[in-house]
Amino acid sequence: MFELIGTPYKVCKVDNCGIRVKIKVNGFARPQAVFHLLAKKCPHVEVYKISLGRLIEIKSPEHEAIVQDFEGVDWSIVNEFFISWYGSIIRIGLVGNQNVLEFSQERNILKVIGFIKFMTIAEDSSSQICLSDWIFESPPEIPYLTRSVKIKNSKLYWKSLDGDKLPANAIIGGFQNEPIYIARAKHRGSLCPGKYIHSQRCAYVPWGYSEHRKDKFQILCGLNIRWVNCEGKNIPENAFIGGYSEVNNEPLYIGRAQYGSDLICGKVHVLYGTCYIPHNGCEVEYQSYEILVIPDIPQRSIQELQQCCVDC
Known part of the structure; x- marks a missing residue:
């Protein structure tokens, strides 16, 4: 379990096509929590940017943003969300709430999602600064077994x-x-x-x-x-x-x-x-x-x- 408070952002490895996070947005008129789904090949390539607030907004470099109302969330307390991405479908929802946003689009296989970037400091469209606290559960790490022989210049x-x-x-x-x-x-x-x-x-x-x-x-x-x-x-x-x-x-x-x-x-x-x-x-x-x-x-x-x- 990891808690992110006071750091600008945190990039984490994800390979199970989903994550559950607890979020609290601190005291602004238009609160929102922002995170980025990044490419497996390179964590500097953004595949999707997702903003959670009164509106949920999903953006990608190749497609127009999709926006949907997501009212009824009290951002002054900790809320638990689930986010899943499998193939070309992204689902976002509040745990215990049947209101689920489903987003689907064709996506290049070279941009398989492999990282998630949690933003604790973000600006909304009105340039207000929003501070977010994140708590998420990290999947277990698979130990890497060393090999006795390493073959060089052997790219498939x-x-x-x-x-x-x-x-x-x-x-x-x-x-x-x-x-x-x-x-x-x-x-x-x-x-x-x-x-x-x-x-x-x-x-x-x-x-x-x-x-x-x-x-x-x-x-x-x-x-x-x-x-x-x-x-x-x-x-x-x-x-x-x-x-x-x-x-x-x-x-x-x-x-x-x-x-x-x-x-x-x-x-x-x-x-x-x-x-x-x-x-x-x-x-x-x-x-x-x-x-x-x-x-x-x-x-x-x-x-x-x-x-x-x-x-x-």
């Missing part, structure tokens, strides 16, 4: 097949009578991770309960990866995004699961908490699976500074 990348020759450092994702490789291809508006079978010179992706053959595809290459156990929607912070879905450009991750004696790679859709693998003409579902992560990115920390858009 996608590469198309050049004739029959596999790209250098093509990543083996499993085994199905032979080693199979991690691939992705476009299908019905999505960029879908799947498998590449070298003996057949084609890739297969899972979509819509079926396995789909693809002759145009990319293969994932690199060295610095790790497979970790995963369950449902509990996606690790350092999971590698391998594509996007056809609806709202939701991120798709790379997963794999065992089918009989085969180990087959496919896609993980966090919306359903499921790993989908292509096998024998079908799309097979698993709620327990392995997911591909980048081991040099801590699971619960700010990303490395060179990835930031400004000089930290």
Whole structure:
């Protein structure tokens, strides 16, 4: 539990798509509490700015502000709010109150929310200074396990097949009578991770309960990866995004699961908490699976500074 009183702001890591906060705004005619949802890739990139007061206002750099009445809040006392963001939908409400603001818009998957910035000092539209006290519960930190060997210059990348020759450092994702490789291809508006079978010179992706053959595809290459156990929607912070879905450009991750004696790679859709693998003409579902992560990115920390858009 953290209490913010008297500091200008506080930036916190969030990776669970929601938070509950207690807020008190101190003694002004037009009280409001302001916080910012920031990009996972860089905490200096604002995805949304949200102001809570008599009106709730949600702003984003790419869209017009949405404003809704939110009366009946006594700002002289501590109020508990919930804020959730999942996919392209943001929900804000007062705990114990059925009046919930829901905001939906299409959002680029590169701007996945990973940080929240609480403002304790803010100005409203009439240039009045508002002071806010925040109390919020921090999610538990996942301990980072060190690796015995750190591989340098091993950033993951996608590469198309050049004739029959596999790209250098093509990543083996499993085994199905032979080693199979991690691939992705476009299908019905999505960029879908799947498998590449070298003996057949084609890739297969899972979509819509079926396995789909693809002759145009990319293969994932690199060295610095790790497979970790995963369950449902509990996606690790350092999971590698391998594509996007056809609806709202939701991120798709790379997963794999065992089918009989085969180990087959496919896609993980966090919306359903499921790993989908292509096998024998079908799309097979698993709620327990392995997911591909980048081991040099801590699971619960700010990303490395060179990835930031400004000089930290």
